[in-house]
Amino acid sequence: MELNRIERYWLLAVTSVLGAFAAATIVAVAFFGIRLPSPVDRIDPRNLEQTEFARPGIRQLAGNRYEAYIIAKSWAFEAGPGLGTPPTLRFPVGSEVTFYVTSIDVMHGFQIEGHTANLELVPGQIARTTVRFNRPGKYSIICNHYCGAGHHVMYATVQVE
Amino acid sequence: MASISLTQIEMPASPRTLKLVRRERLLVGAHILTAFFALMIGIFMGPFQTFHRSPTFVQYFPTIPVFSYYYQAVTAHGVMNALFFTTFFIIGFMYFVTERSLQRPLRFQQAAWVAYASMFVGLVTMLAVLLLEPQRSAVLYTFYPPMIAPAPFYLGLVLLVLGSWIASAILFFTYRDWKREHPNERVPLAVFIMLVTFIMWDVATIGVAIEILFMLLPASLGLLRTVDPQLGRTLFWFFGHPLVYFWLLPAYVSWYTMLPKQAGGRLFSEPLARVAFIMFLLFSVPVGVHHQFSDPGISASSKGLQAFLTLVVSIPSFMTAFNVGAALESAGRNNGAKGLIDWVWKQRWSDPVVAAQLFGMLNFIAGGFSGIINASSQLNATVHNTSWVPAHFHQTLGSAVTLTYISVLYWMLPAIRGRALFSKRMAVWQAATWFIGMTLFGLAMGEAGLNGAPRRSITGTAPYVTEPMRFWLDVTAVSGVILLISSILLYVNIFGTLFLSRQPAPEGEVPITTKSGDTTSPLWFERWGIWLGVLALLLLMAYGPVFAETLDFQSGWNIQRYVPSSNAPMP
Numbered sequence A: 001m002e003l004n005r006i007e008r009y010w011l012l013a014v015t016s017v018l019g020a021f022a023a024a025t026i027v028a029v030a031f032f033g034i035r036l037p038s039p040v041d042r043i044d045p046r047n048l049e050q051t052e053f054a055r056p057g058i059r060q061l062a063g064n065r066y067e068a069y070i071i072a073k074s075w076a077f078e079a080g081p082g083l084g085t086p087p088t089l090r091f092p093v094g095s096e097v098t099f100y101v102t103s104i105d106v107m108h109g110f111q112i113e114g115h116t117a118n119l120e121l122v123p124g125q126i127a128r129t130t131v132r133f134n135r136p137g138k139y140s141i142i143c144n145h146y147c148g149a150g151h152h153v154m155y156a157t158v159q160v161e
Numbered sequence B: 001m002a003s004i005s006l007t008q009i010e011m012p013a014s015p016r017t018l019k020l021v022r023r024e025r026l027l028v029g030a031h032i033l034t035a036f037f038a039l040m041i042g043i044f045m046g047p048f049q050t051f052h053r054s055p056t057f058v059q060y061f062p063t064i065p066v067f068s069y070y071y072q073a074v075t076a077h078g079v080m081n082a083l084f085f086t087t088f089f090i091i092g093f094m095y096f097v098t099e100r101s102l103q104r105p106l107r108f109q110q111a112a113w114v115a116y117a118s119m120f121v122g123l124v125t126m127l128a129v130l131l132l133e134p135q136r137s138a139v140l141y142t143f144y145p146p147m148i149a150p151a152p153f154y155l156g157l158v159l160l161v162l163g164s165w166i167a168s169a170i171l172f173f174t175y176r177d178w179k180r181e182h183p184n185e186r187v188p189l190a191v192f193i194m195l196v197t198f199i200m201w202d203v204a205t206i207g208v209a210i211e212i213l214f215m216l217l218p219a220s221l222g223l224l225r226t227v228d229p230q231l232g233r234t235l236f237w238f239f240g241h242p243l244v245y246f247w248l249l250p251a252y253v254s255w256y257t258m259l260p261k262q263a264g265g266r267l268f269s270e271p272l273a274r275v276a277f278i279m280f281l282l283f284s285v286p287v288g289v290h291h292q293f294s295d296p297g298i299s300a301s302s303k304g305l306q307a308f309l310t311l312v313v314s315i316p317s318f319m320t321a322f323n324v325g326a327a328l329e330s331a332g333r334n335n336g337a338k339g340l341i342d343w344v345w346k347q348r349w350s351d352p353v354v355a356a357q358l359f360g361m362l363n364f365i366a367g368g369f370s371g372i373i374n375a376s377s378q379l380n381a382t383v384h385n386t387s388w389v390p391a392h393f394h395q396t397l398g399s400a401v402t403l404t405y406i407s408v409l410y411w412m413l414p415a416i417r418g419r420a421l422f423s424k425r426m427a428v429w430q431a432a433t434w435f436i437g438m439t440l441f442g443l444a445m446g447e448a449g450l451n452g453a454p455r456r457s458i459t460g461t462a463p464y465v466t467e468p469m470r471f472w473l474d475v476t477a478v479s480g481v482i483l484l485i486s487s488i489l490l491y492v493n494i495f496g497t498l499f500l501s502r503q504p505a506p507e508g509e510v511p512i513t514t515k516s517g518d519t520t521s522p523l524w525f526e527r528w529g530i531w532l533g534v535l536a537l538l539l540l541m542a543y544g545p546v547f548a549e550t551l552d553f554q555s556g557w558n559i560q561r562y563v564p565s566s567n568a569p570m571p
Helices: A005-030 B022-043 B045-053 B055-060 B070-102 B109-132 B151-181 B189-221 B229-263 B270-283 B300-334 B352-375 B377-383 B388-417 B424-450 B467-500 B528-550
Strands: A057-060 A065-073 A076-078 A088-091 A095-103 A108-112 A118-121 A127-133 A137-142 A155-160
Touching: A005 B300, A005 B377, A065 A108, A095 A108, A095 A118, A108 A127, A118 A127, A118 B377, B022 B045, B022 B070, B022 B109, B022 B388, B022 B467, B045 B055, B045 B070, B045 B467, B055 B467, B070 B109, B070 B151, B070 B189, B070 B229, B070 B388, B109 B151, B151 B189, B189 B229, B189 B270, B189 B528, B229 B270, B229 B300, B229 B352, B229 B388, B229 B528, B270 B300, B270 B528, B300 B352, B300 B377, B300 B528, B352 B377, B352 B388, B352 B424, B377 B424, B388 B424, B388 B467, B424 B467
Parallel strands: A065 A095, A088 A155
Antiparallel strands: A057 A065, A065 A076, A095 A127, A108 A118, A108 A137, A137 A155
């Protein structure tokens, strides 16, 4: 079986381009620290009392670092009392926030407008992502995974100021 | 069992004649017409979804006429178009191609009707549950647990897959008989592609069969009180990605083995085509996790490996682009093209069979590139679950595949009916408007997604819609109008051909090849045991760790099942 000369060139070009894409992905992980979600822990969605999710909301760590625990359920995000419904989460500019999110009923989604934060919320799993808020503004947290009749009104807001 | 000998079964005078014998008209015709019946239900839901997603449209028409149930319509659109239309069409088309190429009737003629009956009952069951229980069956075509639909929803799918398994067995046995008589010949390329398609399908459907039979159906019947959603998603996508190649490869049968002749050229390299399809067989299954890059329950290393394999599976599509592109160039040169690129428009654009495929290929360029973007695991975080994703798969499945299936319909329907196509010109316009509509749809949905618009959501009334999102969602509704017109043109032509056309079907030839034109590829390419072994190893490597992470035997928690209408736990 022989390959035509032009065919060989084409295959060489295609594999080089795809190799470059693969390399870009590795560089994104190794040097820019862009990580995909990885398993954090399992959780019993009907029994959150013994977990951090018993008190959803924002915790300030050292300096500009924060943690936010959020519960997703049909059809709202719950971030504890005092943040309103739907909740508004306020952070100063330059904050680095690690979100811990879990669903207590069906599949939900968690996407922060304008930022690289995009999680599937699978009941029974804790999802985690870290976001740095550098630009002041108002950003929606959108449920982007179909979750039933009220899916399109399920959202929250991040206020960076 | 085979009471009648195969030699007594009626075969056409020549494998290339467009005239179908009665047996072919019935069997192939039943599959193709049922496919386009399912598509008719699914396709007309589509434009109304774009209206529902457009804030401006909803502002002027707060209650959208017809199909006002968005999530129910999305479910019907996905289930009918992606599952029932495709499966019926592929099986009918592959029966035809296999019989004609191998010049022998299908082994087990009666079993083919059993398979059809199973799939048809599945279709009726599915339609019944979508109509009678629209709220509870709105679980979309991905039906992720713990959202649970009424049992007939899953039963319909089980019957569809069961029928497809019978059909694949019939095709495999037909090939085996041929191979025993021709041990030193290469099987015609179209049949080679058919075999790859159905081997891949049979392996992939194991995942969804386990999900439905051991999780969803028992949960729906109340036999199982709990399900694990992470495991359900993993099993679904084990099936879900090869599913897209199950749709694509029969379109490639047309592009590789029929279009060169329809366009007036010749295929550039048949041996290379076989290499491409072996790559499809090996690499289209161990990549399903690229739909789960954002899942919390799967490690980044498993995702990274499957991201890499996804880039590998794009290589055979690049090989296709080259090979089919070269075939079209030869066609253009035969039509008098002289320059570097004038062969692109020196094609038979007035022939709907050629035009529909060419338009589909143009869309597929955008679909292929957006697919490589999705495969790059880090970029996925920007586009995951946004309307970028349906933008991508409407360029691939919605255009390249669908337009190619429609092109097959445009030559096959007259042969089935025995009457000429109602209007060739309308058919060309249908393909052209489909291309324009889908191009605009892809642009608008893609832009809306990059601005944060989620997929399958009633964005027309969502509270988080921003100005740029709104603009692109409105443009999507415009594309919906164009696609609605194109869909109407398609079905006017179908019904016109069936009931109004008076002209007899044209005498003509089907571009069927009965002898392989390939004399250089190694004969062991057809040693399917080898490829199944390599595939098993790849699956073990790619999916072994994933299932090890997903399965959870000891933690003692489980998830209750929910129905989509109330999202309250079922009693």
